[in-house]
Amino acid sequence: MNVASILEKRRVQWNELERLCDAMENRGRTDNVSGGEHRGAQGVARFSTLYRAACADLALADAYQLPPNTVTYLHQLVARAHNQLYRATKFQPSSWIDVIFHDAPQQIFADPCVRVATLIFFGLFALSMYLGYNEALFPEFANAMVGASQLEQVEDMYEKPLSGSLDHYVTMAGFYINHNTGIGLQCFAFGILIIPCVFILSYNAISLGTIFGYMARPDVTGGDHFFHFVTAHGPFELTAIALSAGAGLRLGLGAFRTGGLTRYDSIRRSAIRAVPVMAASAMLFVLAAFTEGFLSPSPAPYVFKAGWAIMSSGLISFYFVVLGFPRQEGPSDYFANRTRHVWDDAEDGNTVFEDQLIEDTANAT
Amino acid sequence: MSSAAALDTTIAVVTPENIAFNYQLAGPFRRLPAYLIDFAVRWVVIIGVVIVMLLLGLMIDISFLGPFVVAAAFILNFAVSWFYGTILETYYNGRTVGKWATGIRVIDVEGHPISGTRALIRNLLRVADLAPMAALSQLGAEDAPPAFLIPTAMIGLLSMIFTRRMQRLGDLAAGTMVIIDERSWRLPIAKVDDPRVAALASFIPGDYRISRSMARTLAIYAERRHYLTPARRREVAKHLTIPLLDRFEFRKDVDPDLLMYSLYYKTFLAESSTEIADLGPLAGYSPLQRDVNKPTGLSDTI
Incomplete structure (x- = not known):
């Protein structure tokens, strides 16, 4: 049998598969192809039969001595049908609840990157706050870091007591969601390059810290109003920045600390680990934005705002520590435990080997 | 099949049916137009929705709805500029409008369709791939305002050059690759008329x-x-x-x-x-x- 007649015989089925693929790509179902013959379960079965037949043809292409352009065609046809048969898995909202309330805190508690980012952020924040506050010892610090014009701008902004209307609140909440969460996501994304992430983190820490310190000076006008404004949303927002940088650092560190995996697999695994932390950070940013939009600019008494700040700090601590504390693993985490044991064994193996090495060296001498 | 891997931009994928078929990888010259189209679509969507909301606001009562429109515009801008790619790639099987127009598709490196988490990672990391930013004034236009920044995408380009599957950093982290998914479905066999x-x-x-x-x-x-x-x-x-x-x-x-x-x-x-x-x-x-x-x-x- 020659190639042309094989092709003539097979192309009937290939054309049918193509029509089904067309229908799937255009309408997402195969009901109307060839008069309802491919409806429902029957259609699925027919599709997979045709797909497997095309796969078999491709596998036998070499034995049939099919021309290369026909092989290319078959590659495309199989790929196309493959893409329709194994489709993308959609987002499942229920799984995201699990991510936010189980995976994220566990990951945050266990991840040294989050600790490093938090230390960098709050360390620089506290340091520049002190330097900005202490006018006697460091008179030029605030001007050098933030610039005189911006300091004046901040002073002007908080000269008058806080008052706002609903219009203003809603607009500002939207603005903060857009702007601040955007900075957080950017910080996360640049984490894969590490240096820009650390730069964004430090820049925010130093400029925010300096402004806080400067506004706390006794001779600066508007200091009271400033702290009236920032108290309520501070805990949410500052933690969120540190968290997003922590998630980003985890991403970038995967390229260097591979832990026995190939570099490529290590990057992928650390990206998967970083996502829950970033999701938690985005959630905190949104909470901060609503607080900053609605509560912070309102003329509510300071006690209430301070109470809100304490409550949010408590919530964050609960989230990180109570939800994040390593749990007794259930049977569903059998494989996780297995891997850990394998790792322990490997470490033990190392020490045994090292001991032996030491003994050998001792014997040799 | 030749024993040595061909020096080509194809990548073999083994399906669950144990068939290895070839995908052709999409390089920067196909992906840049796709990105530009997506960029345009994003802004058209944002501006279009804002105009529609403003018109609705005018018809009802602008003074009451105004702030909500502005807030919604901010949130829309945030959602569209960060999650446009994620949502489209998840729901349309690895394709955005730009990818559809240029005939490319994202799949994961094992040949399976892209999952939501992977789409999220690769779209969030696009910012890092577009770095470093260059100001127009650096590129020779002296009188351009300094705030006008253009992404040079050097990081992503270098990453694509140096990886086997032409992946940018976002693809590396998400474990995805972009392939050509053209629809040239003629069955070719040369005719002999001599x-x-x-x-x-x-x-x-x-x-x-x-x-x-x-x-x-x-x-x-x-x-x-x-x-x-x-x-x-x-x-x-x-x-x-x-x-x-x-x-x-x-x-x-x-x-x-x-x-x-x-x-x-x-x-x-x-x-x-x-x-x-x-x-x-x-x-x-x-x-x-x-x-x-x-x-x-x-x-x-x-």
Whole structure:
């Protein structure tokens, strides 16, 4: 049998598969192809039969001595049908609840990157706050870091007591969601390059810290109003920045600390680990934005705002520590435990080997 | 299949059916237009929705709805600029509007469709791939405002150059790759309309077995010969046909191109070796060496 007649015989089925693929790509179902013959379960079965037949043809292409352009065609046809048969898995909202309330805190508690980012952020924040506050010892610090014009701008902004209307609140909440969460996501994304992430983190820490310190000076006008404004949303927002940088650092560190995996697999695994932390950070940013939009600019008494700040700090601590504390693993985490044991064994193996090495060296001498 | 990996931009994917098929990877010159189209679509969506909301606000009561419109515009801007790609790639099987227009698709490196988490990672990390930003004033436009930044995408470009699957950093982290998903679904087999081809094919000895590599070479030659001039065709074909002329005991002046084409015809198209081709006006001619003194139309008429 020659190639042309094989092709003539097979192309009937290939054309049918193509029509089904067309229908799937255009309408997402195969009901109307060839008069309802491919409806429902029957259609699925027919599709997979045709797909497997095309796969078999491709596998036998070499034995049939099919021309290369026909092989290319078959590659495309199989790929196309493959893409329709194994489709993308959609987002499942229920799984995201699990991510936010189980995976994220566990990951945050266990991840040294989050600790490093938090230390960098709050360390620089506290340091520049002190330097900005202490006018006697460091008179030029605030001007050098933030610039005189911006300091004046901040002073002007908080000269008058806080008052706002609903219009203003809603607009500002939207603005903060857009702007601040955007900075957080950017910080996360640049984490894969590490240096820009650390730069964004430090820049925010130093400029925010300096402004806080400067506004706390006794001779600066508007200091009271400033702290009236920032108290309520501070805990949410500052933690969120540190968290997003922590998630980003985890991403970038995967390229260097591979832990026995190939570099490529290590990057992928650390990206998967970083996502829950970033999701938690985005959630905190949104909470901060609503607080900053609605509560912070309102003329509510300071006690209430301070109470809100304490409550949010408590919530964050609960989230990180109570939800994040390593749990007794259930049977569903059998494989996780297995891997850990394998790792322990490997470490033990190392020490045994090292001991032996030491003994050998001792014997040799 | 050749044993060494071909120096090409294809990547083999093994399906659960244990079939390895090839995907062609999409390089920067296909992905840049896709990105630009997506960029345009994003802004059209944002501006369009804001205009519609403003019109609605005008019709009802602008003073009450105004702040909500502004807030919604901010949130929309945030959602669209960060999650446009994620949502479209998840719901449309690895394609955004730009990717659909340029015929490319994102899949994961094992050939499976992209999952939501992977789409999220690769779209969030696009910011890092677009770095570093360059101000217009650095690029020569002296009077441009310094705030106007243009992403140079050098990081992503370098990453694509240095990785096997042409992945940018976002693809590396998410474990995805971008492939060409074109719809050129013609079933191609070259047509033979030259009567001399069948005539010459009938003189090829029946005991000549065509090897696999020869069959592949013939098929590639038949596909590509349309793009070559006649002189160039002969030059290319000569390398294979000189030993074959001896083997078949043909005359030395048989056109190499014609001989290749006849072999192709015999391998892929001829019904069976026993059937005698209808030679028509060419009956009686012979390309054989021993018939050299008889007149032949095969080589002179080219």
